[in-house]
Amino acid sequence: MIELYLLLIFMIIGAIVAVEIRSLLSSVVAVGVVGFALCVVFFILRAPDVAITQLIVEIIALVILIRVTGIKRDVTEMRGEQRELITQGVSVGAVIALAVFFFLAIRLLPEFGKPLMSLSKDYFSPLIKSGAINRVASVLLDFRAYDTLGEATVLFTAVVGAIAILRKRGRKKVEEEDREE
Amino acid sequence: MKEGMTVIVKTITRFVGVMIMLFGVYIVLHGHLSPGGGFAGGVLLASGFILLTLAFGKDVSLKILPQWLASALESVGALIFLGMALLGFAGGFFFLNLLPKGEAGELMSAGIIPLCNIGIGIKVGAALFAVFMVLIMLRIRPGKEE
Numbered sequence: 001m002i003e004l005y006l007l008l009i010f011m012i013i014g015a016i017v018a019v020e021i022r023s024l025l026s027s028v029v030a031v032g033v034v035g036f037a038l039c040v041v042f043f044i045l046r047a048p049d050v051a052i053t054q055l056i057v058e059i060i061a062l063v064i065l066i067r068v069t070g071i072k073r074d075v076t077e078m079r080g081e082q083r084e085l086i087t088q089g090v091s092v093g094a095v096i097a098l099a100v101f102f103f104l105a106i107r108l109l110p111e112f113g114k115p116l117m118s119l120s121k122d123y124f125s126p127l128i129k130s131g132a133i134n135r136v137a138s139v140l141l142d143f144r145a146y147d148t149l150g151e152a153t154v155l156f157t158a159v160v161g162a163i164a165i166l167r168k169r170g171r172k173k174v175e176e177e178d179r180e181e
Numbered sequence: 182m183k184e185g186m187t188v189i190v191k192t193i194t195r196f197v198g199v200m201i202m203l204f205g206v207y208i209v210l211h212g213h214l215s216p217g218g219g220f221a222g223g224v225l226l227a228s229g230f231i232l233l234t235l236a237f238g239k240d241v242s243l244k245i246l247p248q249w250l251a252s253a254l255e256s257v258g259a260l261i262f263l264g265m266a267l268l269g270f271a272g273g274f275f276f277l278n279l280l281p282k283g284e285a286g287e288l289m290s291a292g293i294i295p296l297c298n299i300g301i302g303i304k305v306g307a308a309l310f311a312v313f314m315v316l317i318m319l320r321i322r323p324g325k326e327e
Contacts, residue, residue: 048216052208056224060309063231064316132213132291140218141294145276149266152301156259159308163252166315 004044011037024069032062049136186236194236202229209302213291219301226306231313239317242310251311258304265293265300 011034018030035058042051132138140148205225212218234242246254269277280292289295 049218049221052217053221053224056221056228060224060228060231060313063235064313067316132294134213134215134218136216137213137218137294137298138291141213141297142276142292145266145297148297148301149262149276152259152262152304155305155308156255159255159312162312163315166318 004041007037007041007044011041025066028062028065028069031065032058035061049134190236194232198229198233198236201232202226205229205302205306209298210295212298212302213294219298220305222298223302223305223307224309226302227309227313230306230310234313234317239314243314246307246310248311248314251307251314254307255304255311258300258302258307261300262297262304265297268293 014030014033014037018027018034021027021030035054039051039054039058042048042054132142202225205222205228207222208215208217208225209219209222212222230242230246233245266276269275269279272279280296282290282292
């Protein structure tokens, strides 16, 4: 269990570095550190399905993020004295409220690992109901297939939205309108 | 102007790119037997194409998988998954696994689960590739970004 805590501390340090560092590329690398450490954490917790997905998605996300850092843009900091104070106050208040409710909710949860698999007993019964040896696949695509359908819909919508915003035709029209003004 | 990266990257990509895509297909097809599944395999397939794009330039990968084909494949994958779900109505309710289960552990087993995995794999792979290509196109026009 000690390696798990070491990895979690490592991830927290990586996240703080990613937020605080000045160079964009170093920040992206620090984000990658957090993601890959999370992948190792999943392996330690014996969830190879999630670990594989996390690893591959992290690679693609890093490629896209590193590509984004190459774009030359005005990234000068925006500072407003009063507004900054308000924003900080609001965020600190939100964090405190979240922490209070989180601790209240945690007290109601059952102890970790107890009772043993009361909810998922049927999914992991020795009799294989769905016919799939990989129990994660049988939960994802048989017992809880509605969740997967929702997830697929979310991804579909996200991709359609991204293509609609970034496609050439849409951008051209906006540029022409800008010129007319 | 020569597109893409150096000859070292191109040579390695020739060997590794095929293996990455093959591994993606393996992960999708064995989703009901070993860790992995439609989503992970689909992202692997997309990452193979992304490696091809980065190494050889966008024209090479667009020749293999044009933009319109990627969009069409995404819809086809989603329709396969939805079709498998609707197939359950033949036996009673949505997402009913009514195809023959076969023997557990065989490649041809588990009813609709492998078919759903294939649908999700096609959908996710084509979708991520399409998004990446759209992002690549954005960079081609310097000085016109708002």
